[in-house]
Amino acid sequence: MDTEFTPPEVPSSHLISSSNAPVAVELRYRCSEQFLPILQHLNASLLVTTYKLGKLAVIQPVLDDASGDLVADVRLTSFESAMGLARHPTQLAVGTRRGIWRLAGQKDLPREIRLTGQDTPPTSSVTFAARDYHITGNISIHEMAFQGDQLWAVNTLFSCLCTFDSPHNFKPRWKPDFISDLAPQDRCHLNGMALGSDGPKYVTALGRTDVGGGWRENKTSGGCVLDVDTNDVVADGLCMPHSPRLHQGNLYLLNSGRGELCCVDPNKGEITTVDRVPGYTRGLTFAGQFAFIGMSQIRESNVFGGLPISSMHESLRCGIAVVDLVSGRAVAWFEFETAVEEIFSVEILPGANPTFIHSPDLEGNDQELWIVPPFA
Template identity: 40%
Template sequence: MSHPTSPANDTDPPADTEPANPFRYVVSPGFADLLEQLESTLLLTTYQAGKLMAVRARAGRVSTLLRTFKRPMGLARQGDTLALGTRNAVWFLRNARDIAPQLAPANTHDACFTPRHSHVTGDILGHEMSWGSPPPAVGGEAAPGAPANELWLVNTRFSCLCTLHPDYSFVPRWRPSFVTALAAEDRCHLNGLAMVDGQPRFVTALGRSDTPRGWKPGKADGGVLIDVPTHEIIADGFAMPHSPRWHAGKLWVLNSGEGELQVVDPQTGQRETVVRLPGYTRGLAMHGGYAFVGLSKIREKAEFGGLPIETSGEPLQCGLWVVDLRRGTTVGFLAFEAGCEEVFAVDVLPGIRWPAIIGFQQDTIHGLYVVPPA
């Protein structure tokens, strides 16, 4: 176990403050109680505001922690490691468990995610990511010396799934069969990734296109859900789908341009709408019988205008909505009133009630040391 050393003491400022907080939000009754009941923290990213946010609850009140990164998007946690995709790199933050109680206020935090290293990818428009088994080598067996788990990324600019390697920006591993070449042209806007048994199994794309940004004309109804091993299109006709997930033996997906959470039968492609929400749905995490769904307003009309959800006549919301999966109803929300108009990724930290995340906008990072025991 590592031995932490830190200058933190009772006179230090809290470890989870950032100089300026432009966010203003409201929460529904019971939202904080639900987080406390689940003994969990929610994470979200917003590239519009350039923030990684942790949503925590204590004594019936919600607290948000903000950290600044350049265009943060995809999130993936495995054990004590948190991966965060940014504009041109993936950051890896490690939970220094022993150091958490020492942070001010003392004995408040139960986790402390600290930046450890980054991998420079270049601006690949990296979207969702997930930990999984390494890809097989030629012959179907794992490559010699391959790690037990590897980070898979949706490389949107190059229309492929990729992994990381110290010698390269990225290693292409898979692309849809209708994409004929590896090119930095965002041909189909590949964006979402669902893992099954440690392997990439389902992906979403905004269109079946093989030309530069060819997905745009059909964004209102051209979205597809693809089976990775077979390359077959399971279902189509989506309005900008995102965030496929395999959970409790079912395939879930966000039909973003309709504001819907849906269940898809992977055998027949039949789609069932579980709930319709008041915003552009993107970012999905599931835990304890609940779905946590990110909602966004439509800021960039050139990219997202002309979607069915705009015809509802209701103002679009931005925030986190909670869906009871057993009943198919919303049971709570955190809605942003200022500072944030879009959400990208949503994740859950089960068993972590009050984490710290060390960022680069305050001096804490300069005096925080984690060293092995003597």
């Protein structure tokens, strides 16, 4: 992985508060030389959730007015225990501790609307404003994705894939065939989901067990990839896998306990390591030839203890690694130096720079954001 740091020319720190703790902490970050030019080339913003701090972060390149240099603009919005993140052409969905927020996207808001205490966002900007909240209960919601207008989610507590409707907390739609019944016991730690053309196609689980928390007994090699259509195991022997994705005809995933981005052949069960990065890998998105990978530090706990990556504990970083799929190596990275210790979800928004998030609860300098149709 690229190890050359290029510190930004303007201060890269500010005070933030956590949705889980009221005490303000200093946020510091830095990135490698190529990270911002890659985002600029894509005209993209990067979205990241972090559940411990309870934030949705927007990371994007901007030109510093004073120096004319490209610098990182990082904005954080509070969502309690933010985990799953799903992108739709007109909205975002953010999974939180007990429910799902839906944020409606608006382009180029008119001048009379003010956001976060600033003047109108620049031309070609996108603003996502919280509009609806669905109460799921604390189902340990993991990855989410839109199939058309239908939102799918990995319900880790109940070991199933689910959708949502207004009368119910969730609507169970699929479970592994080794799970005997629907129960709030986190039996296999189902966590990741790859969408195909007709809906969920592959999922990742940390173990094929049918007892509460049974996956913990063999977390170093019990991980597997399942075909949703057939319930077949297409790859196993993985160390806490997450974030399966179909991209350009290939199935990728993160072998988290080893810090790896892997490519899987579902027909042969063969697993090829594309690259390793210095972090517990979780959260994966693609833009062209680039893979954007979430990296987390790990805590000394019964969940992370004994993982192969724990031997690198002191050198692990929290941030984003950018892997070039053509060369098969990491070419850029972004690192949180303080405050943020783990990354959960990562989404790229091509053609959406700058991007603004309006909080469901006004915080800091936020003002009311009125989005109203013309009077009929």
